[in-house]
Amino acid sequence: MLWGVQIVGVVLAIGLAPFFMGIAQTVKARRQGRRGPSVLQGYWVLAKTWHKETTAPEFSSWIFRLAPSMSLAALILIVASIPWSGSVPSVWPHNLLVVFFLLALERFWVGLAGMDSAGTFGGLGASRVTTLGTGIEPAMLAAFGLLWALSGHTDIQPLAPELARRSLGALPWGLAALSYVFVLLAEAGRIPVDNPDTHLELTMMHEATVLEYSGRFLAQSQIAVAVKFTAVIALGWVWLGPQLASPWANLGLRLIELSVSSAALGWVESRFVKLRYFQLPAYLAMAAGVGMLALYLVVSGGLN
Amino acid sequence: MLILWIVASGLLISLTASKRLLSLGLTLALSIIFLVLAVWGLWGGGSAFLAGPYLALTPVRAWFLLVLGVVSTMSSWYRFGYRQHDETATAFWLPLFMVSMVGVITAQTVWIFMTAWEVMAITSFFLVVAHHDRPGVVKAGYIYLVMSQVSAIAILSGLLLMASAVHSMHFGVWAADARYLPLGVKSWIFGLLGLGFAVKSGIIPFHVWLPRAHPVAPAPVSSLMSGAMIKLGVFGVVQFLLIDLGPTNVIWSVMLLVMGAVSSLLGVLYALMEHDLKRLLAYHSIENIGIIFLGLGVMALGIDWHRPFLMVVGLVASLFHTLNHAIFKSQLFLAAGAVEQHTGTLDAELLGGLIRSMPGIAVGFLMGSMAISALPPFNGFISEWVTFRGLLSIAGGSTGLWAVFGLGMAMVLALTGALAGMCFVKASGVIFLGQPRQPVSHRVIPRSMTWPILGLAVVSLALGVFPSPMVHVIASLAPALRAHAAATPLPLQATVVALALVVVAAVAALLARVWDVREAPRWNCGREVDAAMQFTSSSFTKAVRTTFAVIYRPHRNLTRLGTQSQDFPERLSYHGGTTPTWERYLYRPGYRLAWTISRYSTRMQAGSVRLYLTYLLATIGLMLLFVH
Structure with a gap:
């Protein structure tokens, strides 16, 4: 039963990832007064890209060819670590710190691929993506600060019941959620950190690392972006959102939450502009500070 | 043993x-x-x-x-x-x-x-x-x-x-x-x-x-x-x-x-x-x-x-x-x-x-x-x-x-x-x-x-x-x-x-047919690419250098070379670096202090054997005075 729900959950999350991205894009288009493409546009683009010719730049090595598979594998493993039914079989990895390390693994390979493409854009993208990563990783740890303090362990699985049992006040919960949303926008590469729609070299980050990719490799990278988007949103709901007793209902709830969050993100994105690259450390420091504040409010005892 | x-x-x-x-x-x-x-x-x-x-x-x-x-x-x-x-x-x-x-x-x-x-x-x-x-x-x-x-x-x-x-x-x-x-x-x-x-x-x-x-x-x-x-x-x-x-x-x-x-x-x-x-x-x-x-x-x-x-x-x-x-x-x-x-x-x-x-x-x-x-x-x-x-x-x-x-x-x-x-x-x-x-x-x-x-x-x-x-x-x-x-x-x-990582990555690589790839020239906005256009070690870490400037205290020196160098430089000379904080502000003063002390000590230690013999005698005298 657990295995069944988990497998269905992982397959659905990966399969629906382009759809969730499509929802965000559609909401964004509507907010800009456009009709926008269909929410299924992501699938057509993927299908078209997959059947195009796959090229690799001169001077590139096997690193360039293997990097999309490696980063996609790391992200799929993150989706698999999320307890879609509310809990996972105990032999299966479900550790939040491992998720952080897997995100770092993905970033490492994206960076290597950028350096291996032997051009200016690849190096630029690799530099920007890894620099951004140095801000994201501590901020994400702080965003989960409340969680370490309350649960005392680092498993993803029993978090939500634990938090519910302690019956937090709205304030620390809200601060933790706010902090996580800041980090999520950075990790998923959305406005105000990175603009997924841009193709101008001065503004792009992740896009620069995949500039040399085409065909099947490009499709893999696009799937990876969508899967990451889904994974980081779902990760937030697992510990901040409600839990249902029935595994299938829980899975359904997650999917609804994902759709709603995607729409909300599209709305948020169209309200803001992209920050300057050199303002991003301050942005991420703010995210970390809010997370630490949430932790301090709880542990200082003032709210208990 | x-x-x-x-x-x-x-x-x-x-x-x-x-x-x-x-x-x-x-x-x-x-x-x-x-x-x-x-x-x-x-x-x-x-x-x-x-x-x-x-x-x-x-x-x-x-x-x-x-x-x-x-x-x-x-x-x-x-x-x-x-x-x-x-x-x-x-x-x-x-x-x-x-x-x-x-x-x-x-x-x-x-x-x-x-x-x-x-x-x-x-x-x-x-x-x-x-x-x-x-x-x-x-x-x-x-x-x-x-x-x-x-x-x-x-x-x-x-x-x-x-x-x-x-x-x-x-x-x-x-x-x-x-x-x-x-x-x-x-x-x-x-x-x-x-x-x-x-x-x-x-x-x-x-x-x-x-x-x-x-x-x-x-x-x-x-x-x-x-x-x-x-x-x-x-x-x-x-x-x-x-x-x-x-x-x-x-x-x-x-x-x-x-x-x-x-x-x-x-x-x-x-x-x-x-x-x-x-x-x-x-x-x-x-x-x-x-x-x-x-x-x-x-x-x-x-x-x-x-x-x-x-x-x-x-x-x-x-x-x-x-x-x-x-x-x-x-x-x-x-x-x-x-x-x-x-x-x-x-x-x-x-x-x-x-x-x-x-x-x-x-x-x-x-x-x-x-x-x-x-x-x-x-x-x-x-x-x-x-x-x-x-x-x-x-x-x-x-x-x-x-x-x-x-x-x-x-x-x-x-x-x-x-x-x-x-x-x-x-x-x-x-x-x-x-x-x-x-x-x-x-x-x-x-x-x-x-x-x-x-x-x-x-x-x-x-x-x-x-x-x-x-x-x-x-x-x-x-x-x-x-x-x-x-x-x-x-x-x-x-x-x-x-x-799981290895298996998923291997399946993804097989599906993407990593061996079936055509080599193509690099894209650089249509210009000729050469090795100098790649990111170097210093350019890669530029943003970190700026963010942590308080620690690094970076400095750089850009000189334009050639006749009419201000407007049409023929070559550029760039030199940049960071300040070795510990060496400059912690070790150099200590090093100078050690030198100063040793310079003063040369007044006592001039290398003259007769002086050293006097010190020896004085030490023994003092020891006898105190120990006795």
């Missing part, structure tokens, strides 16, 4: 220095004996052969002997292919250096410990200055020697203080009695020994010798120094300060944590700015020693607070990271030596695309990079995970500011890890990937240099995929903790993660 025989045989190997193959073979055999001895010591801790009145091998010591054995075996194997111009000197000093480290690890009395410690310092000095004809090498060696002596003085004072407090020079007695010392004495011992071992480990701000001495030494020596020698400082802290002394003032535990945090963060920040591969690796040694000290701090807090879980997690984190760092750091240093032998340079700005001319070394370096960046499925991932676990347990089980402190330490570690990942994307990317930046020579690398590097990579992968046996060995090392060892949860499923 057995250990004594091994030490004696090591001394004899030095005498064969002039016969290259004989000496290399015997050194390798000696290293393998270390390894066997270490495994024996870990397996059957109380074996009578390993215990003795002067030298003994307890389980904790056997762990450090294992670290030494792994590094020295691979480095000795590597030396068969490694060519340098003055091999006889290295062949003479290296066995002595190795044996002296065994002496430090197994010593049972203060006298033997200090003798071995000083022999270790002096032999390693001679190994560092092996290339003494190159500029700057002797100066680096001299700085190293001075810092070693500072460390030795602090350690000797601490050990003698402990000996007089316990009324014994024998370490066996210390293990039983030291924990009952009054807190004041314990604090003095902690301060003195902590200082001495911190200097030897390269903790910031006592690190200045490390990024100078490690890069100039031959690659196998750098590997031994970074992999094994600086770990003996960690050994000292674990053995004397944590296990023997027991609970002390909680300030000292916080101190260990803060030293660890500062060293790990600043170490990796300095490493990012380096484009000399071996200096970069040396700064990463400082970073990793900092991570080990974070683990030690967790253990110390556990001892002070009587929380066995923190003790065990801290011990596992620090000792496992000690072994892991020894493995991947010697792997990376050996690979750096191969790059130097292959191309004749270590400057990343001149290299590029080496993955085509030395594929085996490139794979070894890449795997080492993933391990040191703590990425799954390698061993660094496991030990950093355990360190995080310990720091977050401080955040979780405490109230008020302690929780924020624990989280803050964990955030520093996260920042360190991310910066390390960035630094190794840079190092592997600039040196091994892309297009060669300058035409450099390509000498063929012998197999005997590639295999040890790949061997270490396989070991680090194996420890990352199957960490549980090692974790259980470490958790049962300290006798006081053995009861709690079973309680160490490791809900990591490292094996499942590794297998």
